[in-house]
Amino acid sequence: MAVIASLALVACADSSPSGSGAVFTTIDELQAIDVNAPINPYNAKANEFGGYNKMQLAWGKNSLSNPNDLYPGLAAKWSLSADGTALTAHLQPGAKWSDGTPVTSKDVKTSVALGISQGNNPVTVDIVDANTVTFTQAKGATSNTFTTTMLTIPIVPDSFFGSHIPASIWTDAATASDTSASPDAQAKATAAIASLGKELVGIGPKKDISAGPFTLTRVNPGEAVLAKNPHFYDAGKIDPTQVVLKSYSGNEQIWGYLKGNQLDAAPYTSTPANVLKSILAVKGIDSVSGLSQVSASLAFNQKVAPFDNVHVRRGIAYTIDRTTVTKIGEPTSGTASASTTGLIGASAKLFLGDTASALNPYNPDAAKASAEFTKAGLVKRDGKWMLPNGDPFTVNIQVPNGFSDWIAGGKSITTQLVSAGITSQLESSADYPTYLKDLADGKFAAAFWLTSLGPGPYAAFQRVYGNANGWNASGANVSHSPAGTNGNWIGSPETQQVNGTSVNPGQLAASLSHVPADEQKKIVGQLAALTNDQLPVIQLWDYVNVQFVNTNRFTHFPPENSEALRLSPGVWMQLGYIKKK
CATH class of the missing domain: 3.10.105.10 (Dipeptide-binding Protein; Domain 3)
Structure with missing residues (x-):
């Protein structure tokens, strides 16, 4: 099985990698390339790639025993109140968007509002200062996964989305979740949010504004190309200057890419024993597995x-x-x-x-x-x-x-x-x-x-x-x-x-x-x-999460049974993995 979701972007005729530097080629199994959708992570055909140009405050380790075990992302650190209802997150020092402007608490609040418009449970967001934000659960809510839920939402730029989101979304969200409000008031608030959500899901900036290690530069039905973001807060860890994400329609196509030595890494792909043997026979390709x-x-x-x-x-x-x-x-x-x-x-x-x-x-x-x-x-x-x-x-x-x-x-x-x-x-x-x-x-x-x-x-x-x-x-x-x-x-x-x-x-x-x-x-x-x-x-x-890595062009991939294997190579790079050979 290959898990196929959807993605989107602005179409461009030429998407071949260009320029000098290290080009990392892989596949994003959670995003299928669609050249027509807007640049908006909440669009059904999401146009952003997790860990590359789509960023979160943190990345889940998918622990069996602790669903709130996370790697830092745009948040450098966070803390949960003693009663579990309030979460305070501190942004990474020097976090910037690809246009050079700082990532601020206002971006985070706008991101939460966009999520609410698409059906996310309402929370209160208080801006403590430009780099600190506190999330508070709705009255009566005590979610055990509140930390993960809030820290793994996609973060979008307020510079674009902020002007499209009315302040009334917060009062509507509060009313819709208030069990003491009248049924008519709740229904009206819910309808207002749903109507707004339909409008917001179809918009996005014409040019990618990314807080991640890469920005999406061009795409065609066969591949999407991302360039290194020099303003990424930890750019020194990122060795590749470009990432090419190749399109695919099934497992057989991924097998062909691997046997043709066209990928530097490949996500989990169902692979019969004879095909696995032929892939591992390619010089430099190895498998790595985890939970x-x-x-x-x-x-x-x-x-x-x-x-x-x-x-x-x-x-x-x-x-x-x-x-x-x-x-x-x-x-x-x-x-x-x-x-x-x-x-x-x-x-x-x-x-x-x-x-x-x-x-x-x-x-x-x-x-x-x-x-x-x-x-x-x-x-x-x-x-x-x-x-x-x-x-x-x-x-x-x-x-x-x-x-x-x-x-x-x-x-x-x-x-x-x-x-x-x-x-x-x-x-x-x-x-x-x-x-x-x-x-x-x-x-x-x-x-x-x-x-x-x-x-x-x-x-x-x-x-x-x-x-x-x-x-x-x-x-x-x-x-x-x-x-x-x-x-x-x-x-x-x-x-x-x-x-x-x-x-x-x-x-x-x-x-x-x-x-x-x-x-x-x-x-x-x-x-x-x-x-x-x-x-x-x-x-x-x-x-069993069996993935493929290719050491012909890059080295230092996550080791066997690493928690990072359940995340994208874009996140691996943020954690210090994947170095040019």
């Missing part, structure tokens, strides 16, 4: 019968041999999931301890699968499983084109299902954006889905009991949309039973954002047990 907080899962749309029946989902789980699926789909950078919990194996061990062994691993078992299907009312005739109405029991699995591991893993699953008497075939979407849209629209009964995304259990369980399953958390408030509405394509019941207790899993998952640490393990235990019992998804494998 990846993500699992590949098979998810079900419970609005589509018979996948609303838990016995059907359990029967499928007993039919799938996850070890075989992993060997075929992700042999070089995946480990078969021990069980379905909503967490990667390392997190399950950390938060569940010995209780993890009590959960059902759903090891392949034809007899147990048959018993579950029979409980669901299915009947096996002439070796084929049939629905109660006499139609064949069909499990078609959707994947996006270009995701080679999902395609191979999906084919393995369909083969196993067919062997068990279940009608099944693999179907593919043209591209990842189309896949995500159709997924949200509920067009698929079963599809691959990334789960267990960290850092921390709150983020992980939002993948299963968040927006995709109908729950929307705003501060301490959690609302639920019925299956098939507002992007709820998983469609689990709003209340469910876990160990004999009725719970609202979306509320439980949202509570992980603010309950004390000593209460989190109990909630994680409930959610893991519920996920294991009800199987809204079946976890297939945990990823």
Whole structure:
């Protein structure tokens, strides 16, 4: 799998690197090049590249145990008040925009306002002085990830965006989140913010104004070129004078770039063993790996019968041999999931301890699968499983084109299902954006889905009991949309039973954002047990973050198992890595 998001910029006919100096060539797996979108990090086709020309106050290390463990970015240091409600950040001395003007607290406040216009939870921002700013959570909010949330927002220049954002956004944000305000007042304020957000998302400066180590200079559909920003506060650490980010449409294209010695580094890319061998045969190319907080899962749309029946989902789980699926789909950078919990194996061990062994691993078992299907009312005739109405029991699995591991893993699953008497075939979407849209629209009964995304259990369980399953958390408030509405394509019941207790899993998952640490393990235990019992998804494998580095032109890359490996090479450079050979 290659994770594909979107990016944007002003089109330019010529984007080949020019001039002397060290040119670092790589791929940004989170941004797909789009020459037509504005320079605005909140645009759906974001036109800025994290760590290069898009900057944050800090960069998350994605720690399993501490989601607020961060590397400094535009903030040199920060501190949280004793009650956890106020965060004070101090900007880097000498931080400047690429036009030479200082980065100030006013830029930070404008950035927060822009984020609020795009749906971010409201906070109060107080400018202490030009280089110091304090964020205060909304009344009644006590988010455990408040530090990370505020320090990882994109920072934009007030010189451009400030004049487009009215001061009324702050009063509207306060009213919209004030539970004591009248419903009409809240609705009016929310509508005003949404209307403003639609206007702001489409604007951006014509020329990139960056506070990062690089500025975007030109782009075409094949690549984006960034030049070193001489005004970056730590420019002495940055060896490359240019960065070229090449466009790609799938894993195969990245493999070609690597085998052609065209990349100095490549992000995680699903790579079969034979392809891995051919890539590592290229002189100077090596692999480096570390922890990846993500699992590949098979998810079900419970609005589509018979996948609303838990016995059907359990029967499928007993039919799938996850070890075989992993060997075929992700042999070089995946480990078969021990069980379905909503967490990667390392997190399950950390938060569940010995209780993890009590959960059902759903090891392949034809007899147990048959018993579950029979409980669901299915009947096996002439070796084929049939629905109660006499139609064949069909499990078609959707994947996006270009995701080679999902395609191979999906084919393995369909083969196993067919062997068990279940009608099944693999179907593919043209591209990842189309896949995500159709997924949200509920067009698929079963599809691959990334789960267990960290850092921390709150983020992980939002993948299963968040927006995709109908729950929307705003501060301490959690609302639920019925299956098939507002992007709820998983469609689990709003209340469910876990160990004999009725719970609202979306509320439980949202509570992980603010309950004390000593209460989190109990909630994680409930959610893991519920996920294991009800199987809204079946976890297939945990990823291993295997990346490629090329030492022909640059050296001093992050070492094996470095926390920095989960960040972009642009951030690596800020941390002192990547030196010209």
